[in-house]
Amino acid sequence: MSSTTTTARAAASVGNFTDERVGASKGVKFLARKIFPDHWSFMLGEVALYSFIILLLSGTFLTFFYVPSVGETTYNGVYAPLAGTRVSEAFASTVRLSFDVRGGLLMRQIHHWAALVFVAAIIVHMFRVFFTGAFRKPRELNWVIGSVLALLSLFEGFLGYSLPDDLLSGNGLRIAYGIIESIPVVGSYIAFFLFGGEFPGTAFIPRIYTIHVLLLPAIFLALIGAHLVLLVVQKHTQYPGPGRTNQNVVGYPLYPVYMAKAGGFFFIVFGVICLMSAFLQINPVWAFGSYDPSPVSADAQPDWYMGFMDGAVRLMPGFFEFTLFDHTFSFNIFLPAAILPGILTTVLVAYPWIEAKATGDRREHHLLDRPRNVPTRTGIGVMAITFYLLLLLSGGNDVIATHFNLSINDITNSLRLLVFVLPPLTFVVTKRICLGLQHKDRERVLHGEETGVIVRTETGEFFEVHRDLDPRVRWTLVQHDAQRPLELPPAEDENGVRRPGRFGDRVAYRLSRFFFEDRVEPVTPAELEAAHHEHAEPQALPASDDATTDRTPIAGA
Amino acid sequence: MSDGTGTDEMSTSDHPTQQVATVEHDGDAAERFENPGLPEHRSRMADVDPKAARRAERQVAALFGLSVVGTIGTMVAYFAVKFEGISGSNAYLQRVQLSNILLGSGLFLALFCIGIGAVHWAKTLMPDEERIELRHPMRSSDEDRAAAVEILQEGAAESGLGRRPLLRNSLITALALVPLPAVALLRDTGPMPGRALETAPWKAGDKLVRDAGGGPIKAADVQIGTVIHVMPDGLQETGAKLEERAKAAVLVIRLNPDDLGDAAKAGAYDGIVAYSKICTHLGCPVALYEQQTHHLLCPCHQSTFDVTKNCEVVFGPAKRPLPQLAITVDDEGYLVAKNGFKEPIGPSYWERG
Numbered sequence: 001m002s003s004t005t006t007t008a009r010a011a012a013s014v015g016n017f018t019d020e021r022v023g024a025s026k027g028v029k030f031l032a033r034k035i036f037p038d039h040w041s042f043m044l045g046e047v048a049l050y051s052f053i054i055l056l057l058s059g060t061f062l063t064f065f066y067v068p069s070v071g072e073t074t075y076n077g078v079y080a081p082l083a084g085t086r087v088s089e090a091f092a093s094t095v096r097l098s099f100d101v102r103g104g105l106l107m108r109q110i111h112h113w114a115a116l117v118f119v120a121a122i123i124v125h126m127f128r129v130f131f132t133g134a135f136r137k138p139r140e141l142n143w144v145i146g147s148v149l150a151l152l153s154l155f156e157g158f159l160g161y162s163l164p165d166d167l168l169s170g171n172g173l174r175i176a177y178g179i180i181e182s183i184p185v186v187g188s189y190i191a192f193f194l195f196g197g198e199f200p201g202t203a204f205i206p207r208i209y210t211i212h213v214l215l216l217p218a219i220f221l222a223l224i225g226a227h228l229v230l231l232v233v234q235k236h237t238q239y240p241g242p243g244r245t246n247q248n249v250v251g252y253p254l255y256p257v258y259m260a261k262a263g264g265f266f267f268i269v270f271g272v273i274c275l276m277s278a279f280l281q282i283n284p285v286w287a288f289g290s291y292d293p294s295p296v297s298a299d300a301q302p303d304w305y306m307g308f309m310d311g312a313v314r315l316m317p318g319f320f321e322f323t324l325f326d327h328t329f330s331f332n333i334f335l336p337a338a339i340l341p342g343i344l345t346t347v348l349v350a351y352p353w354i355e356a357k358a359t360g361d362r363r364e365h366h367l368l369d370r371p372r373n374v375p376t377r378t379g380i381g382v383m384a385i386t387f388y389l390l391l392l393l394s395g396g397n398d399v400i401a402t403h404f405n406l407s408i409n410d411i412t413n414s415l416r417l418l419v420f421v422l423p424p425l426t427f428v429v430t431k432r433i434c435l436g437l438q439h440k441d442r443e444r445v446l447h448g449e450e451t452g453v454i455v456r457t458e459t460g461e462f463f464e465v466h467r468d469l470d471p472r473v474r475w476t477l478v479q480h481d482a483q484r485p486l487e488l489p490p491a492e493d494e495n496g497v498r499r500p501g502r503f504g505d506r507v508a509y510r511l512s513r514f515f516f517e518d519r520v521e522p523v524t525p526a527e528l529e530a531a532h533h534e535h536a537e538p539q540a541l542p543a544s545d546d547a548t549t550d551r552t553p554i555a556g557a
Numbered sequence: 558m559s560d561g562t563g564t565d566e567m568s569t570s571d572h573p574t575q576q577v578a579t580v581e582h583d584g585d586a587a588e589r590f591e592n593p594g595l596p597e598h599r600s601r602m603a604d605v606d607p608k609a610a611r612r613a614e615r616q617v618a619a620l621f622g623l624s625v626v627g628t629i630g631t632m633v634a635y636f637a638v639k640f641e642g643i644s645g646s647n648a649y650l651q652r653v654q655l656s657n658i659l660l661g662s663g664l665f666l667a668l669f670c671i672g673i674g675a676v677h678w679a680k681t682l683m684p685d686e687e688r689i690e691l692r693h694p695m696r697s698s699d700e701d702r703a704a705a706v707e708i709l710q711e712g713a714a715e716s717g718l719g720r721r722p723l724l725r726n727s728l729i730t731a732l733a734l735v736p737l738p739a740v741a742l743l744r745d746t747g748p749m750p751g752r753a754l755e756t757a758p759w760k761a762g763d764k765l766v767r768d769a770g771g772g773p774i775k776a777a778d779v780q781i782g783t784v785i786h787v788m789p790d791g792l793q794e795t796g797a798k799l800e801e802r803a804k805a806a807v808l809v810i811r812l813n814p815d816d817l818g819d820a821a822k823a824g825a826y827d828g829i830v831a832y833s834k835i836c837t838h839l840g841c842p843v844a845l846y847e848q849q850t851h852h853l854l855c856p857c858h859q860s861t862f863d864v865t866k867n868c869e870v871v872f873g874p875a876k877r878p879l880p881q882l883a884i885t886v887d888d889e890g891y892l893v894a895k896n897g898f899k900e901p902i903g904p905s906y907w908e909r910g
Binding site: 034035078079080081098099100102103105106109138171174175177178179181182183184185186187188189191192193194195196197198199200201203233234235242243244245246247248249250251252253256257258260261263264265266267268269270271272274275277278279291292293294295310313314315316317318319320321323326327328330332333364366397398408409412471472474475478479523524525526 | 589594596653675692804841874
């Protein structure tokens with residue numbers, strides 16, 4: 001067909017052009033057939049990436065209409081309840097772009113929903129990476145980059161939320177100003193420099209705007225770029241399974257399979273966010289009115305991702321503030337709003353190295369852990385989630401109180417207790433559940449699967465026939481390492497000389513004990529053999545799968 | 558497809574030291590199970606049945622077609638649902654809502670159908686045999702590492718960095734100092750705090766007027782149990798500077814004089830008390846008043862202040878009581894401030910003392 005040849009000729013000409021200028025063929029060779037493994041949980045990061053693109057697109061549209069100024073103006077638009085009131089330009093332009101620009105309201109809601117999805121996807125993605133151990137060597141750097149992205153996304157979200165200059169966002173900024181004021185020694189100076197004087201002033205909207213639409217997005221782009229380059233260079237991790245090893249990656253090629261799947265998924269995410277924005281109203285600023293420091297607003301809630309910090313601030317009793325040497329130490333604010341997030345971030349970023357200290361493991365890891373096989377880490381993760389959710393709940397203590405008709409004091413006091421009690425409890429319970437699941441895995445491997453066939457022997461004995469697991473099913477249950485606690489080397493060498501680095505060793509040893517003292521090791525072939533002998537009488541049937549013989553062996557295994 | 562080749566390449570891998578983790582750990586391969594290899598590929602309907610493949614093709618095409626419908630629908634909604642010529646605010650808002658729903662649904666259809674069409678295409682018609690790509694350790698080979706070290710040392714020697722400490726030290730000094738102007742340039746982002754945080758716009762004799770356009774308040778008109786939101790005269794209009802309003806907001810409450818604590822009595826007038834409305838925790842307006850308990854509750858973090866105890870904190874994260882504004886009446890019986898606030902209002906800060 002002539003049309004085909006025309007297309008082919010056009011493609012060849014474009015290909016030739018790009019190759020002769022930039023050597024595009026090398027790039028195609030390197031990238032196009034790259035293999036990526038398949039799993040639903042790998043899509044969480046994609047959701048974050050696509051929400052970011054949606055944020056760039058919808059945000060650009062919003063900047064065409066939004067006026068970043070707190071200059072006063074009289075609202076004389078179509079929304080009757082606000083008619084004739086004095087409002088800021090920022091607020092008026094937000095209402096105008098919602099009501100007077102066709103598609104403006106949709107774009108605002110797309111932007112806001114995409115922001116909520118963006119932060120949520122990042123956090124869930126981080127938990128996936130955490131629970132499967134994908135942060136281990138060689139991916140520590142990507143874990144750090146991801147943590148920074150997560151943190152920045154909270155800031156970026158808060159700044160964006162502040163731009164409409166409505167009553168709720170103004171109160172949010174008032175709180176932010178108060179938190180900055182609580183910083184010892186330099187607090188009021190920083191607050192004055194950031195806001196250009198006392199709260200609220202007139203400088204904050206244009207400043208926040210520049211940071212929100214220029215500075216942070218540029219940093220996001222750079223970090224996301226680095227995140228993805230590292231992903232390609234290091235190749236994606238994969239879940240353990242038959243045929244998967246630490247030296248291969250099993251899956252489908254980028255071109256054409258993932259171009260279709262991942263590219264299609266972008267449209268799915270975008271489509272769903274459009275649907276949400278069509279039907280689910282979000283942040284109706286016109287109902288709150290322009291910011292004024294005096295009016296009331298009950299049920300003041302920040303966007304969900306700031307909820308945990310707000311919750312921590314709510315839980316802190318006032319007596320943490322004290323005055324010493326004529327200076328005020330506002331630890332009732334500084335502790336939950338600055339020190340706590342600081343500690344959490346530090347632990348988060350440092351976690352890959354903390355765990356590496358406990359394992360003493362310097363190898364590369366490309367096979368993911370099944371969370372049950374690392375009970376202590378899984379316990380820590382669930383503990384963190386519990387702590388986070390309790391703080392988030394605290395951020396809504398007033399909503400709980402009004403909805404369930406409970407005393408706000410009782411709720412707050414209970415939560416004050418629970419943030420200390422519940423996380424360790426969930427740690428212990430999770431760890432036990434993981435160990436139990438590992439026992440169950442062993443059980444399955446050693447005794448095989450029930451067949452439902454009851455056999456009566458000649459002597460009149462009944463037993464149920466068990467069948468050995470298919471080796472491919474079994475492999476997933478036995479492939480992991482049995483990580484044992486590190487041994488503490490003797491403090492002195494054979495000549496009685498004290499060994500340097502003893503203290504560090506002891507820390508690693510303690511940590512290692514904490515991580516790996518309780519463990520269930522995977523079944524070895526010898527154990528399976530022994531189990532077979534034990535049950536010699538009721539002869540176990542061989543694996544029924546007929547295709548076990550001509551399996552391609554995996555080298556190195 | 559690459560099942561076999563992958564295995565071959567793997568066994569002749571350049572990095573024999575990098576064994577499969579599970580094996581290396583226990584040292585003895587016989588102690589561990591052997592990796593049984595990839596399961597056999599199972600053909601999909603579309604792989605073996607040309608009819609199924611054609612059906613999948615039609616489904617994908619139909620989805621793409623549906624997307625076109627969505628795109629056209631979005632365009633139609635944009636141009637057909639006009640915002641002009643509507644009388645009445647409610648009718649207008651309904652039009653906005655209709656536009657929003659139609660545009661959003663149209664875009665959903667247009668985008669989502671491309672998405673599931675592409676995914677369906679990949680899942681039914683593109684090859685789904687798993688393929689194997691080999692990994693290579695991130696670490697460079699020892700030769701490469703040695704070569705890199707050599708290059709770096711050579712370059713360092715060529716530059717003379719090691720031999721000429723004067724160059725090195727002066728460069729380090731220059732680089733360390735050059736960001737200073739960037740820091741200094743931020744100085745004018747705001748004034749020094751000075752005593753600004755200590756002052757609130759109230760002075761003796763200022764009339765208490767209702768916030769948001771209200772007039773002065775006759776003491777006799779204030780009922781027991783009522784709360785009035787108050788500003789000093791001149792700041793009640795919406796046009797007033799927000800920094801001033803943010804510090805001046807005051808609540809006037811009338812209690813039964815017997816309910817008033819002793820500390821509050823000096824600044825009260827006939828059971829009427831005035832307190833700063835700005836929370837001493839983080840500065841939100843404290844404005845939820847419970848008549849029964851005489852508690853003021855901050856809506857942001859639920860700090861609770863007891864009006865009968867001179868607004869001391871009875872619960873929540875705030876530490877200090879709400880500052881009291883001493884009031885009295887003028888000749889005509891209107892409430893006025895006796896003095897300004899005796900202490901800084903609002904959240905704590907280092908210099909507050």
